[in-house]
Amino acid sequence: MAKTARGQAAKPAKMVYYFGKTKTEGKGLGKPLLGGKGVNLAEMTSIGLPVPPGFTITTEVCDQYYKAGKKLPAGLMDEVHQTIAILEKELGKKFGDDENPLLFSVRSGAAVSMPGMMNTILNLGLNDAATEGLANATKNPRFAYDAYRRLINMFGDVVMEMDHHQFETAFDKIKQKYKVTEDTDVPAEGLKDLCDAYKAVFKKHTGQEFPQDPYRQLELAIEAVFGSWNTNRAVRYRQIENIRGLLGTAVNVQSMVYGNMGDDSGTGVAFTRNPNTGENKFFGEFLINAQGEDVVAGIRTPLPVAEMPKWNKEIHKELLEVKETLETHYKEMQDIEFTIERGKLFMLQTRTGKRTGVAAVKIAVDMVKEGLIDEKTAVLRVPANDLTQLLLPSFKTTARNAADVLARGLPASPGAAVGKLAFTAEEVKERAAAGEKVILVRRETSPEDVEGMHAAAGILTSTGGMTSHAAVVARGWGKCCVAGAGEISINEKAKKITVGGKSFGVKDTISLDGTTGEVMVGEVETQEPTLAGDFRKLMEWADQYRRLRVRTNADTPADSKRARDFGAEGIGLCRTEHMFFESDRIMHIRSMILANNEDDRRKALKKLLPFQRKDFEGIFKAMQGLPVTIRLLDPPLHEFLPHDAKAQKEMAEELGIKPAEVKARAEQLHEQNPMLGHRGCRLSVTYPEILEMQVRAIVEAAINCAKKGTAAEPEIMIPLVGTAAELELLRKQVEATIEQTKKDKKHEGDLPILIGTMIEIPRAALTADQIAEHADFFSFGTNDLTQLTFGYSRDDVGTFLPDYLAQDILHVDPFQSLDATGVGQLVEMGVSKGRTEKQKLKCGICGEHGGDPASIHFCDGAGLDYVSCSPFRVPIARLAAAQVALGKKVSDM
Numbered sequence: 001m002a003k004t005a006r007g008q009a010a011k012p013a014k015m016v017y018y019f020g021k022t023k024t025e026g027k028g029l030g031k032p033l034l035g036g037k038g039v040n041l042a043e044m045t046s047i048g049l050p051v052p053p054g055f056t057i058t059t060e061v062c063d064q065y066y067k068a069g070k071k072l073p074a075g076l077m078d079e080v081h082q083t084i085a086i087l088e089k090e091l092g093k094k095f096g097d098d099e100n101p102l103l104f105s106v107r108s109g110a111a112v113s114m115p116g117m118m119n120t121i122l123n124l125g126l127n128d129a130a131t132e133g134l135a136n137a138t139k140n141p142r143f144a145y146d147a148y149r150r151l152i153n154m155f156g157d158v159v160m161e162m163d164h165h166q167f168e169t170a171f172d173k174i175k176q177k178y179k180v181t182e183d184t185d186v187p188a189e190g191l192k193d194l195c196d197a198y199k200a201v202f203k204k205h206t207g208q209e210f211p212q213d214p215y216r217q218l219e220l221a222i223e224a225v226f227g228s229w230n231t232n233r234a235v236r237y238r239q240i241e242n243i244r245g246l247l248g249t250a251v252n253v254q255s256m257v258y259g260n261m262g263d264d265s266g267t268g269v270a271f272t273r274n275p276n277t278g279e280n281k282f283f284g285e286f287l288i289n290a291q292g293e294d295v296v297a298g299i300r301t302p303l304p305v306a307e308m309p310k311w312n313k314e315i316h317k318e319l320l321e322v323k324e325t326l327e328t329h330y331k332e333m334q335d336i337e338f339t340i341e342r343g344k345l346f347m348l349q350t351r352t353g354k355r356t357g358v359a360a361v362k363i364a365v366d367m368v369k370e371g372l373i374d375e376k377t378a379v380l381r382v383p384a385n386d387l388t389q390l391l392l393p394s395f396k397t398t399a400r401n402a403a404d405v406l407a408r409g410l411p412a413s414p415g416a417a418v419g420k421l422a423f424t425a426e427e428v429k430e431r432a433a434a435g436e437k438v439i440l441v442r443r444e445t446s447p448e449d450v451e452g453m454h455a456a457a458g459i460l461t462s463t464g465g466m467t468s469h470a471a472v473v474a475r476g477w478g479k480c481c482v483a484g485a486g487e488i489s490i491n492e493k494a495k496k497i498t499v500g501g502k503s504f505g506v507k508d509t510i511s512l513d514g515t516t517g518e519v520m521v522g523e524v525e526t527q528e529p530t531l532a533g534d535f536r537k538l539m540e541w542a543d544q545y546r547r548l549r550v551r552t553n554a555d556t557p558a559d560s561k562r563a564r565d566f567g568a569e570g571i572g573l574c575r576t577e578h579m580f581f582e583s584d585r586i587m588h589i590r591s592m593i594l595a596n597n598e599d600d601r602r603k604a605l606k607k608l609l610p611f612q613r614k615d616f617e618g619i620f621k622a623m624q625g626l627p628v629t630i631r632l633l634d635p636p637l638h639e640f641l642p643h644d645a646k647a648q649k650e651m652a653e654e655l656g657i658k659p660a661e662v663k664a665r666a667e668q669l670h671e672q673n674p675m676l677g678h679r680g681c682r683l684s685v686t687y688p689e690i691l692e693m694q695v696r697a698i699v700e701a702a703i704n705c706a707k708k709g710t711a712a713e714p715e716i717m718i719p720l721v722g723t724a725a726e727l728e729l730l731r732k733q734v735e736a737t738i739e740q741t742k743k744d745k746k747h748e749g750d751l752p753i754l755i756g757t758m759i760e761i762p763r764a765a766l767t768a769d770q771i772a773e774h775a776d777f778f779s780f781g782t783n784d785l786t787q788l789t790f791g792y793s794r795d796d797v798g799t800f801l802p803d804y805l806a807q808d809i810l811h812v813d814p815f816q817s818l819d820a821t822g823v824g825q826l827v828e829m830g831v832s833k834g835r836t837e838k839q840k841l842k843c844g845i846c847g848e849h850g851g852d853p854a855s856i857h858f859c860d861g862a863g864l865d866y867v868s869c870s871p872f873r874v875p876i877a878r879l880a881a882a883q884v885a886l887g888k889k890v891s892d893m
């Protein structure tokens with residue numbers, strides 16, 4: 001757009017673009033200027049589909065309107081007048097004519113579709129005289145007055161922002177007067193009465209007469225469409241959908257066709273394929289003798305399109321031809337709106353159809369088979385995150401739509417869970433063991449809760465963030481979790497939750513949608529996932545293109561196997577501490593912690609060793625021939641101790657010591673912010689015997705596997721390193737333990753074990769060259785790196801993150817999608833400094849970001865060798881990695 005001397009934006013050169021038989025001006029212009037609807041109307045016109053002619057006012061005009069303090073730019077209405085003159089000539093009707101008036105629909109249409117967010121006005125141009133004329137011209141007064149009353153109603157709602165109920169009350173009175181219950185049974189005189197009643201309502205509430213000048217109506221309607229761009233709900237929708245950088249909405253003014261002209265007319269919406277299953281079958285609904293909003297508003301129940309041949313065979317056939325034409329042109333599944341006026345079909349809209357993950361995969365693979373698109377396009381077309389829906393149980397759409405939403409939290413771990421409320425891990429275990437399905441509700445979980453979490457059908461927390469303990473653990477298992485649902489207040493003692501003035505207790509059932517973060521009342525019906533052949537096919541295509549390798553974060557043989565089935569190429573992070581929580585081991589780690597000297601600690605560790613060795617053997621077997629990165633113990637020790645008096649007493653009894661001793665040690669170890677305390681490699685510095693036990697278990701497991709012919713490829717990873725000296729020291733200890741174990745086991749042959757570190761402290765990234773001297777590989781722990789770079793604690797970020805997102809201080813949760821601008825610099829620096837020291841240094845990422853498509857985009861650019869994510873996200877990562885390699889932009893991921 002040109003700039004004037006004073007620096008203000010000048011009016012756009014051309015503001016209005018025509019589409020019709022006479023000419024189609026907008027062809028080839030993009031959605032940013034004409035909006036999605038405008039571009040597609042022009043395109044449909046140019047490929048010969050029956051589109052009622054009209055024109056599009058550009059998004060630049062909307063931008064200009066706001067810049068000028070909500071004023072239409074000078075010259076706009078002149079250009080509109082000139083364009084309407086072309087239309088009048090093409091159609092042989094006049095706008096504002098008293099005899100056979102040309103009428104318009106006025107619709108919004110931004111570059112990105114925002115369904116239902118902005119306004120539509122139909123039948124614009126009618127006034128008292130024109131309605132009379134229309135009644136005569138069509139010989140259908142009922143139709144004419146029906147059209148007029150709809151205009152007054154929509155104009156009141158949309159332009160004057162009147163309350164819809166004011167019109168409804170007036171309609172009810174007319175229905176009473178004519179003793180009918182259905183809108184459609186009101187006779188012509190009744191509708192005429194209704195128009196008078198509506199005009200009176202309009203005047204009463206706006207203080208003005210309903211405007212009789214059609215051009216005035218049009219001008220106000222254009223302004224109302226621009227105004228709808230910035231309503232709260234539209235702004236909120238763009239925030240939620242992360243839609244940014246648009247100029248505004250375009251306005252589409254289109255000559256009206258009427259679906260309400262009698263029983264040979266109708267209107268409908270359809271998808272060219274089934275948007276739920278992807279089946280290549282025309283899918284839609286229509287209503288006989290109705291206008292567009294009747295279908296959407298659900299006033300009358302529409303008929304499935306499959307039943308259309310009973311009503312009009314020809315139109316049904318024509319629609320199927322339109323489907324072919326559209327799909328051949330767009331090479332995509334379309335979502336269309338159509339109207340039939342006295343037996344003639346018109347197309348009002350087409351756009352790319354929204355679909356489920358299952359449908360996305362099927363449509364992409366089918367379209368390759370049909371020769372419409374190639375494999376690369378198919379790989380690019382399926383949104384990687386949508387694969388989640390193919391991997392987890394989900395709620396049936398109809399059941400979900402009918403459900404009562406109690407609160408919304410963060411969609412921490414996808415899936416669907418239904419169960420009764422339980423307030424402690426202990427309670428979950430007991431009730432689950434008795435066969436009950438329960439949801440664990442906590443402010444935030446801690447490692448102590450894992451057994452309960454595992455036994456729960458789903459997890460709900462009120463303060464945690466996307467990488468809080470609950471979220472990370474739940475995702476790892478593919479267990480549904482909604483975190484940080486702050487509206488819910490939890491009273492553990494009274495065993496109830498309160499939200500919006502309502503309370504729920506242990507006998508109440510709730511349903512959690514971990515994909516949307518919704519918490520719903522009662523039992524919502526679920527469906528099991530099916531892993532179709534198309535899905536595998538798409539994954540095979542994706543694997544041909546990606547550069548990044550994909551590993552998994554897994555701690556058990558079962559998870560490892562599942563991840564391998566999903567295509568994982570190794571384990572990028574095995575968190576050894578998760579193995580400690582099972583009931584047969586927790587006592588040993590606890591007595592290790594309670595020990596007062598090294599000897600006692602070693603005794604306790606010795607008891608743990610066989611468990612660890614067995615776990616590792618199982619994992620090596622499951623991942624045979626693939627690398628397995630095992631991280632040495634990371635969390636602060638107090639996490640393994642019980643914190644409440646009852647559990648402390650039980651523990652003391654089991655260990656044969658006094659409860660006071662347990663309490664004292666728990667207090668001594670307690671830290672204000674444990675995630676910055678005595679954890680990670682710091683534990684190994686203080687207690688080298690823990691490192692020794694773990695390394696010994698790994699080496700013994702590898703040797704045992706080798707004896708059985710299982711190729712194990714362990715990689716030992718040292719967490720939370722901040723200085724080269726830490727790694728230098730611990731590496732020596734790891735090497736010494738490896739040698740000692742080999743000797744003890746009399747192992748002669750080769751046993752290659754890489755020793756590397758996590759880069760998760762900013763200082764490690766800043767000094768990565770020094771650290772690389774002692775590392776065979778780097779794995780970026782971006783959970784901790786994000787926490788430490790932002791200074792937000794992972795465990796309580798849920799308390800303020802929603803405000804940050806709502807106020808746009810952050811666009812996305814940085815624990816969910818890697819902050820490329822800040823944290824990303826540290827990753828890039830870590831890789832480049834590390835590789836200055838060791839050119840071929842293997843680098844990966846094992847923070848939660850490893851399964852996030854936008855973060856994977858970043859990782860590819862930063863030159864990482866692999867990403868590692870929870871088993872259920874492996875297919876997502878494979879697809880995202882292929883999409884980056886094929887050039888998909890990060891904003892489209």
Ligand code: PEP
Pocket residue numbers: 472573575634760780781782783784785846847848
């Ligand atoms: C990390 O910090 O990114 C990481 C993978 O380790 P954890 O989440 O176990 O701290």
Ligand code: MG
Pocket residue numbers: 719760781783784
């Ligand atoms: Mg970490």
